[in-house]
Amino acid sequence: MFAHSDGICLWPQDLGYAIQRVCTFCVQYLAGEFALARAFDVNWNDAAFDYLVLGEKQKELIHSLVRQHAKNGTGFDDIIKGKGQGLIGLLAGTPGCGKTLTAEAVAEVTHKPLYILSAGELGITPTSLERTLLRVLELAQMWDAVLLLDEAEVFLAQRDISDLQRNALVSIFLRQLEYYQVGSHAVHQPHF
Secondary structure, three states, rough: EEEEEOOOEHHHHHHOOOOOEEEEOOOOOOOOEEEEOOOOOOOOOOOOOHHHOOOOOHHHHHHHHHHHHHHHOOOOOOOOOOOOOOOEEEEOOOOOOHHHHHHHHOOOOOOOOEEEEHHHOOOOOOOOOOOOOHHHHHHHHHHOOOOEOOHHHHHHOOOOOOOHHHHHHHHHHHHHHHHHHOOOOEEEEEEO
């Protein structure tokens, strides 16, 4: 049930009726409002890939993979059922080379929301990383969103036997992505 400051209480099924304001909730369950009169349809940019500064072969490969995945899913399942059905891209390069724009273009051409999150927001302990990443992946799946994990190279560097804490973070990150089933992920690695 949603309670409004005016004392009006609504059940979720009542939200479809003629009301002028809708209460919203974010990941941390903080309430907010927005006026329905200010909500508009999204104007998608289907030509977003034209603006990428990539080689034509790379651009066409990414665009084809994304279109096919958005159209049919992969149709592929790993040997282990439920594993390997997401589309995950590792975008690497120097700052300004177009990694973020590529993720934005993927969202535009698939007509999906773009959920951007910095790796620093995921947490620095294995427990917080697992809990936060799982919630982020669930939200991305619920919203059918393209997920951009910015600055994720910390979770992708080679493991070191002397740093068990970091190894745990890397393992959790990779396992969660490996078993995530729906949507497109753009993992942003800024410096090489």
